[in-house]
Amino acid sequence: MDFEDTPEEAAFRAKCRAFLDANAERRKPGAVEGYRRGQDAPGAMERAKDFQRRKYEAGFVGIHWPVEWGGGGGTPIQHVIYNQEEAKYDVLTGLFGIGINLAQPTICTWGTPEQRERFVKPAMRAEEVWCQLFSEPGGGSDLAALRTRAEKQGDEWVVNGQKIWNSGAHYSDFGILVARSNPDVPKHEGLTFFILDMKTPGIEIRPIRQISGSSHFNEVFFNDVRIPDSRRVGPVGAGWKVALTTLMNERHGMRDAPGPDVAELFRLAQTIELENGPAIDDSAVQEKLAEFYVRSQGLKYTKFRGITALSRGQTPGPESSIVKVVAANKLQDILSYGLDMIGMAGPAMGETMPVAGIFEEALLYSPALRLAGGTDEIMKNIIAERVLGLPQDPRADKGMPFRDIPTGTRK
Numbered sequence: 001m002d003f004e005d006t007p008e009e010a011a012f013r014a015k016c017r018a019f020l021d022a023n024a025e026r027r028k029p030g031a032v033e034g035y036r037r038g039q040d041a042p043g044a045m046e047r048a049k050d051f052q053r054r055k056y057e058a059g060f061v062g063i064h065w066p067v068e069w070g071g072g073g074g075t076p077i078q079h080v081i082y083n084q085e086e087a088k089y090d091v092l093t094g095l096f097g098i099g100i101n102l103a104q105p106t107i108c109t110w111g112t113p114e115q116r117e118r119f120v121k122p123a124m125r126a127e128e129v130w131c132q133l134f135s136e137p138g139g140g141s142d143l144a145a146l147r148t149r150a151e152k153q154g155d156e157w158v159v160n161g162q163k164i165w166n167s168g169a170h171y172s173d174f175g176i177l178v179a180r181s182n183p184d185v186p187k188h189e190g191l192t193f194f195i196l197d198m199k200t201p202g203i204e205i206r207p208i209r210q211i212s213g214s215s216h217f218n219e220v221f222f223n224d225v226r227i228p229d230s231r232r233v234g235p236v237g238a239g240w241k242v243a244l245t246t247l248m249n250e251r252h253g254m255r256d257a258p259g260p261d262v263a264e265l266f267r268l269a270q271t272i273e274l275e276n277g278p279a280i281d282d283s284a285v286q287e288k289l290a291e292f293y294v295r296s297q298g299l300k301y302t303k304f305r306g307i308t309a310l311s312r313g314q315t316p317g318p319e320s321s322i323v324k325v326v327a328a329n330k331l332q333d334i335l336s337y338g339l340d341m342i343g344m345a346g347p348a349m350g351e352t353m354p355v356a357g358i359f360e361e362a363l364l365y366s367p368a369l370r371l372a373g374g375t376d377e378i379m380k381n382i383i384a385e386r387v388l389g390l391p392q393d394p395r396a397d398k399g400m401p402f403r404d405i406p407t408g409t410r411k
Helices: 009-025 046-058 076-086 092-110 114-123 240-253 262-271 283-311 320-345 354-370 376-387
Strands: 130-133 147-152 156-167 174-180 191-197 204-208 217-228
Touching: 046 204, 076 262, 092 114, 092 130, 092 174, 092 191, 130 156, 147 174, 156 174, 156 191, 156 240, 156 354, 156 376, 174 240, 191 217, 191 240, 262 283, 262 320, 262 354, 283 320, 320 376
Parallel strands: 130 174
Antiparallel strands: 147 156, 156 217, 174 191, 204 217
């Protein structure tokens, strides 16, 4: 593995820092990506769009995309370098991640020239916001088990069904939708992929109130929603292949868990008083801190493997799934241990709490990181099959027409 930038990479990193210094504020030492300062904060969308527009004009959106897509024609490692530097600044860019990192690469790969011309640059400039309409209540981690129907009627498709866990659907202009267009073939073969205008009649969006008090994701219902065939992406019945492009971009684009991490746990241990003195001086606390530090370093160097591959012009392998599994679980473990140190005040939230209450709020959000972008079980299957070479899990429904797959309990 290589741990240092090449001269070209170092020059590009300096260019990124210069742009960010001129257009954003550095995150304060010890600060963690905010949960309260998220997308629901007053004026957040306007500030985010303004920064995204400047970022686009400076050439830092679609850095590694081909020029014919509207990108910069750069390298994947340049994209990684920019993201590494941006993470040090107090900016809110996640509002546009689905549109830029997932929807547009899929449209550019599978869509028509007209679709590319219409949608890509407005998304890059944050003029239009996108959401992802994949998951369903009865599908679990099996996307191909979806039941939302799309029936062809002339030059339109009529969609009926339900999606869930749709981040940002309540403020999005467009969504990428996968629906079942043919129930008479095996489940992976009967799907079709669409671009959906979220203002189309027949769409009902219900925000889901979370235990943290936020409502950033939703359930979405479709009642005879009509989509022009010109908004279909890829061939009819090829929706699974199109969706795989989206999913691969999602998994390779997953950032680290937002924190708190080991540094914040150390800060907490320095401020908490136990019965026998400061927590940082307790041998049992020191043992746990050392354990979390070792896990963090292992995660760090595993990520370096992927970064090294990108720097050499290679594609990171399926071992990148290890990063997601470890990071999400490590975050929950750190948060739980931090609240144990805080004691009876652990369940309380607020700026007056130790370390500004970030442990309490983050614990309420952290379970989502073990689901988004692929559940722990999906990631472990990928590692088992594609890294360790173990056999695939048996599938009882393989080759069976979707219509014949049993559901529920039969008497």
